[in-house]
Amino acid sequence: MADTGFSSFDTMVDKVNRLLKDAEEAFEWPKERRKQPYAALRAVLHPLRDRLPVETVVQFGAQLPAIVRGVYYDGWKPAETPVKMSNEEFLARVRSEFPYAVEGGSEKLMRTVLKNLERHVSAGEWQHLKSRVPNSFAALLP
Template structure:
C-alpha cells in the first residue's frame, strides 16, 4: 500500500470520527450512542430517498460515513412506500434500539443539523424537498 493511500485512509477515519464526535457533543452523548444514531438516521434517510437522490447525497459524505450509509442497501426497495414522519421515526427507533429516555425527534434533528453543516446547501435543499412536509419539520430550514 502506498503512503498516499494510507494517509487517505487515515484522513477518512478522521473525518468519520469528527462527524461522530460533533454529534455526540451536540446531544451530550457518548460517541458509541452517537455513532449508532448517525447510522440509524442515515440508513432511514437513504431509504426515504429515490436511488438517484440517495446517490447524490452520498457523494458528499465522508468515505467511511458513505460506507455506513450504503451498508445493506437494496435500491429496488427505495424509496420506502410509507414515507411519513412517524414511519421515519419508528424506523430510526428500531434501528437504534428502543430506549425510552431518548427524544427521537430531537436526536434526528441533531443528525440533520450535522448534515446541514457538512453537505452543500443545494444538496440539502434537494433532500429536504423530496421529503413529506411532516418529516421536513425535523430538518432545520435555512
C-alpha cells in the first residue's frame, strides 16, 4: 500500500497500481518494464475518449480513478470530438500510440486494458458507453 501520508491519495495510488499490475500480469511483462502498462492505458484511453460524444466522455471519465481520469483527459479537445473512426482506424491509432511490441496485437491490448477499466466503473455506465457507439465498435468492447 502506498504511504503518502494522506489516505485518499494512498487509495488513488493503490487503485492505479492495481490497474497497471493487472496489465503487467495479463501480458506477463516484467516489473522493470512498468512503463508499458502505463503506455497501454494511455494508448487505449485517448482514442476511446476521442471516439465518444462529449457527454459520454464526461460521464465515463467521472467514474475513473482520479489519477486515471487525469491521463484520460490529458490533451483532450472537446470541440474536436467525437472523431469518426472505423474499428481498423481505432486499432491503428492504439497501435501508433503504444510504442512497444505486444503479443496478440492492438485488439488484445485494447480489450485487456478496457476489461481492467471495466472493474472501476458501474455496470450501468459501461452499458451506457457501449450504447453510445456504433454496434460494430461496441462489439470490440468487453
